[in-house]
Structures are given as structure tokens and as C-alpha cells.
Amino acid sequence: MSFENILVNNNEGLATIIINRPKKLNALNKATIAELHTAFDTLNKDTNTKVIIITGSEQKAFVAGADISEFADFSVEEGGKLAANGQEQLFDFVENLSTPVIAAVNGFALGGGLELAMSCHFRVASDNAKMGLPEVSLGVIPGYGGTQRLPQLVGKGKAMELIMTAGMMSAEEAKACGLVNYVVAQEELLPLAEKLAGKIMRNSSVAIGAAIKAVNANFEDGTNGYEVEIAEFGNCFGTEDFKEGTTAFLEKRKADFPGK
Structure with missing residues (x-):
């Protein structure tokens, strides 16, 4: 650029x-x-x-x-x-x-x-x-x-x-x-x-993006930050990063997050 x-x-x-x-x-x-x-x-x-x-x-x-x-x-x-x-x-x-x-x-x-x-x-x-x-x-x-x-x-x-x-x-x-x-x-x-x-x-970029959205929700008028957190938490379960992160933890190795 x-x-x-x-x-x-x-x-x-x-x-x-x-x-x-x-x-x-x-x-x-x-x-x-x-x-x-x-x-x-x-x-x-x-x-x-x-x-x-x-x-x-x-x-x-x-x-x-x-x-x-x-x-x-x-x-x-x-x-x-x-x-x-x-x-x-x-x-x-x-x-x-x-x-x-x-x-x-x-x-x-x-x-x-x-x-x-x-x-x-x-x-x-x-x-x-x-x-x-x-x-x-x-x-x-x-x-x-x-x-x-x-x-x-x-x-x-x-x-x-x-x-x-x-x-x-x-x-x-x-x-x-x-x-x-x-x-x-x-x-x-x-x-x-x-x-x-x-x-x-080193961490999941997908999870970080979800965390940013949840934290910001606390400061938005008319938005329930807890509800946004619950939704974003649930969404994480459908990501490849979650599968890799939990698998790596159980296998006692460093996670290699795909960012998806």
C-alpha cells in the first residue's frame, strides 16, 4: 500500500x-x-x-x-x-x-x-x-x-x-x-x-475478534453485553480454531490455529 x-x-x-x-x-x-x-x-x-x-x-x-x-x-x-x-x-x-x-x-x-x-x-x-x-x-x-x-x-x-x-x-x-x-x-x-x-x-484470531465484539458490547447503548458474550462464546464452538485449540490442549502440544 x-x-x-x-x-x-x-x-x-x-x-x-x-x-x-x-x-x-x-x-x-x-x-x-x-x-x-x-x-x-x-x-x-x-x-x-x-x-x-x-x-x-x-x-x-x-x-x-x-x-x-x-x-x-x-x-x-x-x-x-x-x-x-x-x-x-x-x-x-x-x-x-x-x-x-x-x-x-x-x-x-x-x-x-x-x-x-x-x-x-x-x-x-x-x-x-x-x-x-x-x-x-x-x-x-x-x-x-x-x-x-x-x-x-x-x-x-x-x-x-x-x-x-x-x-x-x-x-x-x-x-x-x-x-x-x-x-x-x-x-x-x-x-x-x-x-x-x-x-x-500466538492465540486464536477468531476468538480474539469475538472477544473484542463482546467487550465493546458493554459500552453500546441498548445492547446487553452478557447476551453478546453468550452468543460469541457459542459461535466459537463452530470454529476450526476451537477444534484445534481444544485438541492441542488435550494432546499437550502447542496449538497451530488456522484462523477460521
Whole structure:
């Protein structure tokens, strides 16, 4: 895959997406969002891709926010469409991928950048990372799911504080409140993400996709997460991965999952 604003590498089932707009601190514009959608969609449809890592180019920023110049003069209607289209095209799309997505947060993850990281299935960060939702300092609110996902991850009170103060938290603060799982030195960030990806890749990709669906169901209005879990649990019994996993366990050998 060839893109203008992102780089995509796929090595033996582990794909890495690098947002590559360093002069703009990897800010998200419409073109980058469209490219990210295409990359995620293509990788997710490739059954050989088992895990996706997303990060930013260089060391200053994961994504320092949205490209404000694109929407500074938008009307009310245009602003609403911007948020709706972005959520559908990228942020909700990533959250509901059946392929696990790890955000490797290097440097600034602000506004849309933090919203992108939060849409991933979990996050690891470098010790120089700074995270926040500064939108109210511009007279607007987070529009790519930030007001919903941040409270889910850190609790309502902390989310309210971060959103209303437009403040930034350090990587260690983010870890303490559950926003990121691990904090390491910059040079250790991608190796850690790859190590975690390797652990994931040893397991059933079919079961992992079912688990993602069941966990996400708990946060969907009008959806009974327990019922989704029961259905997905039952569906697993009809997969080749279940047959291989249980057979391998009984035969005391390592499972070789076909991914079906």
C-alpha cells in the first residue's frame, strides 16, 4: 500500500501504521483520516494480518491534534458532519475492528490524536508522551468520541477535569488512571508493542475478534453485553480454531490455529 501521509509495513502478520506528517506534528486532516481508514480496512480484511500497531513518525508526536486550518470557518452543519463522518470513517471503525490494534503513543497525543489512541484496543506510551483534550481552549469540544471514551477509560471525574481544564497529563499519570497500560523509554516503545503483539499472535484470531465484539458490547447503548458474550462464546464452538485449540490442549502440544 502506498500513501501520502502514512506508512504501512506488514511483516509476517504484524502490521505497523506510521502517521507521517512530521512537519505538522502528524496532525489529522481529512486526507490522513481517509488514508488511515483505507489502511485499517485493507489490513483487517487480510486474514494473514493478526495485529496492527499504530504510531507517529519521529519522536515529538503520535498525533498532536486535528488540522484546525481545515475547519476554522465551518458552519454548525459542517461541524456536525465533520464529527459524524470522522467517527464513522476512523474512530468507531478502529474500535470495532476484529483485528487487535495497539496504539504506541510517542510524544504528544492531543485532541484527535488522543481520540485516535483511545479508539484502539489498548495503549502503550513512551515516557515523554503527553496526552490531553484541549478542545475547549478553542471554543469547541472533542468531536471524535473523546467525551465518551475518556470517561470509560479513566472515570467521569478525571475525564471532566481533563476536558474542562484543557490540560495535559504525563505518561505516568496516564498509566496511573488506566489510560495507558505501560510506559517505557522512547527506544523501548515499539519493541514493547511488538512483544505484546507477539503474545497476541500466538492465540486464536477468531476468538480474539469475538472477544473484542463482546467487550465493546458493554459500552453500546441498548445492547446487553452478557447476551453478546453468550452468543460469541457459542459461535466459537463452530470454529476450526476451537477444534484445534481444544485438541492441542488435550494432546499437550502447542496449538497451530488456522484462523477460521
